[in-house]
Amino acid sequence: MGLPSTIAGCHQLILDQEALLEILVSKTTAMEARINELESQLSQNSKNSHRPPSSDGYRKKPALARKPKGRQGGKPGHDGKTLKMVATADHFQPLYPQQCSCGALLKQEDMVLQARRQVFDLPEPKLEVTEYQAYSCRCPQCHQQVAGQFPAGVHAPAQYGPALSNLLDRLTEHRRYVLAFAAFEDIPFTNNQAERDLRPAKIKQKVSGCFRTFEGAQRFARIRGFISTARKQSRNVFNELVHAISGQSFVLQLAPAGS
Numbered sequence: 573m574g575l576p577s578t579i580a581g582c583h584q585l586i587l588d589q590e591a592l593l594e595i596l597v598s599k600t601t602a603m604e605a606r607i608n609e610l611e612s613q614l615s616q617n618s619k620n621s622h623r624p625p626s627s628d629g630y631r632k633k634p635a636l637a638r639k640p641k642g643r644q645g646g647k648p649g650h651d652g653k654t655l656k657m658v659a660t661a662d663h664f665q666p667l668y669p670q671q672c673s674c675g676a677l678l679k680q681e682d683m684v685l686q687a688r689r690q691v692f693d694l695p696e697p698k699l700e701v702t703e704y705q706a707y708s709c710r711c712p713q714c715h716q717q718v719a720g721q722f723p724a725g726v727h728a729p730a731q732y733g734p735a736l737s738n739l740l741d742r743l744t745e746h747r748r749y750v751l752a753f754a755a756f757e758d759i760p761f762t763n764n765q766a767e768r769d770l771r772p773a774k775i776k777q778k779v780s781g782c783f784r785t786f787e788g789a790q791r792f793a794r795i796r797g798f799i800s801t802a803r804k805q806s807r808n809v810f811n812e813l814v815h816a817i818s819g820q821s822f823v824l825q826l827a828p829a830g831s
Contacts, residue, residue, distance in 0.1 A: 657690045702733070769800050798823065 576582050618624060669678055704726055708719035725734065732740065743750055753759045773796060776783075783789035801823065802812045812822055 655692065657688070661690055699736075769796075772796055 576585055616623060668680055668683060671677055704722050706720040706722055708717055710717050753761050773793065776792065783792065798812075798816065798821075799809055802809050805822065807822060815821060816823075
């Protein structure tokens, strides 16, 4: 760009440059304001604004355990809470010493309770049997034989209770569907295949807190889907992963022609 050859031309060039500079300054100011606004929006999340937690998306930070401050455990003077003994246990196991270290035999009648220890545990699930015992006697006044009455619904010497009867009736009514896995090999024993396919992704989300990027989430889903398909096709997962990396995935063989 050449300079004007006259003084008037130089003055006009200066005026044009000043006008252009004002326009550039105005645009730069507007762009800086827009950048600040966008940065403010990016820094907002459910903790520092009114936005819901679902809007955090893949930018959500994983939940990390906080480092404890100060001394761990109960503070001095704190009562504390721990497992306490109950007044009456469900089962009792008396432990009687049989013989003294000197060799003398001990009598149970001379023993006193010295100490108690209780163990809390879950009982093994089993079928409970309730026996109704109907006693009878002769009335001392009219000499009539009077017997206790069994509850309503108890008719046989041995029978199922109402809870188990309802379950058996329901299984019998829907026997065709409950036992379908025994007649058809393609039907699994349980109907929670979808839950098992979704569980790894949910565990990954709970452990890591989130996926850092949408692309990473897509890759994870594709890998898990590939592994699930390989297992359903009764294929070795490790070998199929190696084949997929080398471009020889069995999925390409399963895909219909032209897809």
